Amino acid sequence: MNVGIVGVTGYSGMVLYSFLINHSEVDEIYLYGNQTNAEPRQLSKILPAFGENHLVIYPFDSEKVKEQVDCLFFATPSGTASQFAASLIESAFPVIDLSGDYRLHSAAEYDKWYGQPNRMLPDQAKVTYGLSEFTQDYANYVANPGCYATAVLLALAPLAMEGLLETDSIIVDAKSGVSGAGKKLASSSHFPFINENAWVYKLNHHQHIPEMIQQLQKWDGEIQSIQFSTTLLPITRGIIANHYVKLKKKMTQETLEKVYRNYYDECLFVRFRGQELPMIKDVTGSNFCDIGLVMNETTQVLTIVSVLDNLVKGAAGQAVQNFNKLFGFEESAGLPLLPQCP
Amino acid sequence: MNVGIVGVTGYSGMVLYSFLINHSEVDEIYLYGNQTNAEPRQLSKILPAFGENHLVIYPFDSEKVKEQVDCLFFATPSGTASQFAASLIESAFPVIDLSGDYRLHSAAEYDKWYGQPNRMLPDQAKVTYGLSEFTQDYANYVANPGCYATAVLLALAPLAMEGLLETDSIIVDAKSGVSGAGKKLASSSHFPFINENAWVYKLNHHQHIPEMIQQLQKWDGEIQSIQFSTTLLPITRGIIANHYVKLKKKMTQETLEKVYRNYYDECLFVRFRGQELPMIKDVTGSNFCDIGLVMNETTQVLTIVSVLDNLVKGAAGQAVQNFNKLFGFEESAGLPLLPQCP
Amino acid sequence: MNVGIVGVTGYSGMVLYSFLINHSEVDEIYLYGNQTNAEPRQLSKILPAFGENHLVIYPFDSEKVKEQVDCLFFATPSGTASQFAASLIESAFPVIDLSGDYRLHSAAEYDKWYGQPNRMLPDQAKVTYGLSEFTQDYANYVANPGCYATAVLLALAPLAMEGLLETDSIIVDAKSGVSGAGKKLASSSHFPFINENAWVYKLNHHQHIPEMIQQLQKWDGEIQSIQFSTTLLPITRGIIANHYVKLKKKMTQETLEKVYRNYYDECLFVRFRGQELPMIKDVTGSNFCDIGLVMNETTQVLTIVSVLDNLVKGAAGQAVQNFNKLFGFEESAGLPLLPQCP
């Protein structure tokens, strides 16, 4: 089958492309820009060391897309997919959307957290929030989860689904590499700023917060809010998130490990590692989300640490995983099965 | 006056030395090794680009120390000062001890957290835990606080002293640069390990935990424990600590800022910055601890962020500050008044 | 076919393993330690986030090796392969040796540059120095080139083979990431040492110098020596080498580009990029060596810049490339065709 990518020159788009060219079920990859009236551009002119000379990025044209490809990926900043997706959703054309445009069910929430109107609000029944490990039935339009949201939801899912969480106790301290902020120049991505530094940003205002709450509430209706902070680290890739929670009942380390193993033992891309706490390098370059946890008997606080590569399991990797599940391919097709070492 | 340093070749020792040579009240600096029977060594042989050729490190000899200098600094790993300090404490000789040897009042706690016996337990009345901003009366032996402990105690002091903390709610997520682990080779300080990585270590087991609780309890006897995690970051210097706490009563951002300003407006080296959250680079190379806080109305969690340079305010800088207070010098003598930029 | 790896827990070994598990012609991978009498060890105990639980590292046993696998890779420090390889070379068993043990033809040179005796000097006819792009006929024992040597030889090959070099003018200024120094703890790999630093090491004494001269002399017998310096950079992976040479005759940029294109247009893994100078990130994670050059009309010095990933084209990637050529597989089998981005 043929697939298309909108936004290949962004970080997620490049990683996505590098997975899809290794995908056994993908024949040709068509590239589209995020404008409808631009000139075609040669990929190698923009990214000289990436991709072959013959590759061309064409302006976006939804009719051509439907002719040329069998599935389309949006690897675009928020606000782009919603400009183009109307007819695709309408016609149930297969789309994996890596952006935040259709993750939230509520238009008001989108406006509030993204600071821009979501132009075309779809019929929610036609969109699936694609947290791969917890999604069985896919609509043809898949809203791929945010990087932080994936790290947090996978870390909390077993407790939330089992109703074990003291629902007003959830505190998440997440840290991310700079690629999460994208390719656009910004003073916080300027090397002399973030090198040898660590910077708390968007405290209580990160746009992944409503996405996390929306999903947590599906699992445990009592959850109303989470305390969520984000620290920018001087690394390119990776997220590490510490979760501090209290539980409704006293539980031992052993019992908690059982709960998690029960959820994740069959999951190829979530590696539950017991009381061994994972670090970012355990997963860099791979589609794994590694999770460890330690119950503190003194404070009765449970610390759960999850790590993932924000561009892989937090973006392009989960997108391919969703693509595989949507089309019934092997879940790992096209995805690397080992982290990059060292 | 003359001063002595034991351990000048370690990271804290080097920084300490660089402050003391600029100190207006210090004439000569004598250097001692942490062994009693070693050969004298030339400093420039060990650190060719640091210090003048004539400087010699002599083996430690407490009698010579008393003759040569008026104050001694221990910039040594834990377990060293306690080997040498007996007669110094006995005779009330002025000492600033940067190590953890005499921070804890309880011998049992020292054994438990440091994993080695503290050979000589001093009369506590003769030792001061020197958190500079909160210390008025100094004994002649000053136990300089740990780097994490300083960041956490300064962040929580106003709330603890005012009795505002929900005492079982204290969660601290602290991150540190690699120099905190010292000069000794270790796999976690190996560049290919920690570069592009972040690693949670000593969760619930960091030796600064009892030191923090000991001091917090002095301020608020109800505090029994804190949830404390530490993440190693790929930077050389700096600590950033996020504190998540709940309060006994509802308080606004504005009121909370007033509480902090009340404590810190007169403190030269603590810069309270209101709702502007500080980052590591705001303080690198300086003796500042910067603090900011944000009250989350939704979750009723207060986030307090404190930053400091682990080798300055977290070690050598606070040591000089304590030295200045002990001898009645100007508090900032010898200390840089601006962070390093960029 | 089955293959074996000696030294999978080192950096080159890990990368090699990650390529071989994706190799279409490889069935099973056997792992061997570099000792003969050690206990079997579970890979996941040593590298928890890498590899499956069932993988076991067995002590080295050359008879077992011959039974179990069809080709053996040594990803070991220098001095190891030569302990074990005698019978393998004797019996013409297929081996790809990533170490420096058999790169030099002269035993005296090995002793001089490696500082240790090469125990068993093989019949040179039975060993091939495997600079992939310039090797057609393979003996069954392949000495995989060093990382610096690969960067330098590929940069200079066209000029050397055409006899264009002013032979006493070759100056190479190469820079490398820290993974090149391996996993063993060393003060120069200590994070606080090399972070925010750059350090010239082994000037005129790097063990890749004789390897480069040996090969250059095969191409141009007049070349007697090169001026070669190495700088350690605070990055994990990658080599960038600047070559400054004078030519025997005046040549234009255009003519020089033609010479290089003539050699490399058909090479899958050498990308000649004309006057566009490549950077390390153009090739990280890939098996590419990218080369650019600029003729300075004023100084008549030609600058050639080559870059590669020291663990891929400079080690494990070229090893797989040699393996593919030795067995007649597709040259790119198992190898990534795009650099990691970003």
Added chain:
Amino acid sequence: MNVGIVGVTGYSGMVLYSFLINHSEVDEIYLYGNQTNAEPRQLSKILPAFGENHLVIYPFDSEKVKEQVDCLFFATPSGTASQFAASLIESAFPVIDLSGDYRLHSAAEYDKWYGQPNRMLPDQAKVTYGLSEFTQDYANYVANPGCYATAVLLALAPLAMEGLLETDSIIVDAKSGVSGAGKKLASSSHFPFINENAWVYKLNHHQHIPEMIQQLQKWDGEIQSIQFSTTLLPITRGIIANHYVKLKKKMTQETLEKVYRNYYDECLFVRFRGQELPMIKDVTGSNFCDIGLVMNETTQVLTIVSVLDNLVKGAAGQAVQNFNKLFGFEESAGLPLLPQCP
């Protein structure tokens, strides 16, 4: 005395300011912006963690400058000082100009290398090129040398002045941290670009080339050109430059060391270290330029390595050194005498 700074919010300006507040001869520091009609701005609004609240940046006004201060520093991008300096040069008002505006004697060269017209060409007799170690007689307008130029000129000065250089053999491979490119956002300063990377830029086109040649020719009229390359490194501060030269006559390591010691033994800020090659961290934060050299008997190439902190000896530090020499203060006044460790 009072001094003024134009451009305190840039990297050099901040470092300059941090030196001048510690300078025993400086009373007040006045801050000026690089526009004449702008509103006054509070420094703490722009750099919240740097400087006191009362500091205000006033628009530039040369009449006010002459009233308020006794010496003015330009820490501005090229093209700014030359807009404002006319009347200051005319009236021989003391100025230290950290920019490139008046380093070149030739207007045509300025246009060629800086790509912008130098508006007001001064009487060269009224401007001194202030390479501190080699300047005795100062005009009142001091053009502070470029960072690369300082590293290269100090490395080559003894050989050039002694006429020992094979004049067409000079090859310089210099590497710099990102702060050299300033605070302005640029894709090459974007963290995900330069982190884990190294990038050759402006090969043969760096604007410090004519400045170096101009000065080298003063020392040795035979020198016509140098081969100069620059590599951007993923560090914030520091330059390391490798110089490869041939000599007119055969010289031993020992003799060469004597030549250098002869020039530098009395220089406080140049530390000649013999055959021990310096690294960037030996000088970070200090005003030192460290130099080492190794004669290669095989190739007859002499390698000279020089290092400096581009913002200190390469900018603000040398500016203060020039200021001290211009006014007859102690050469080290205001300058740190130890590198930052670690």
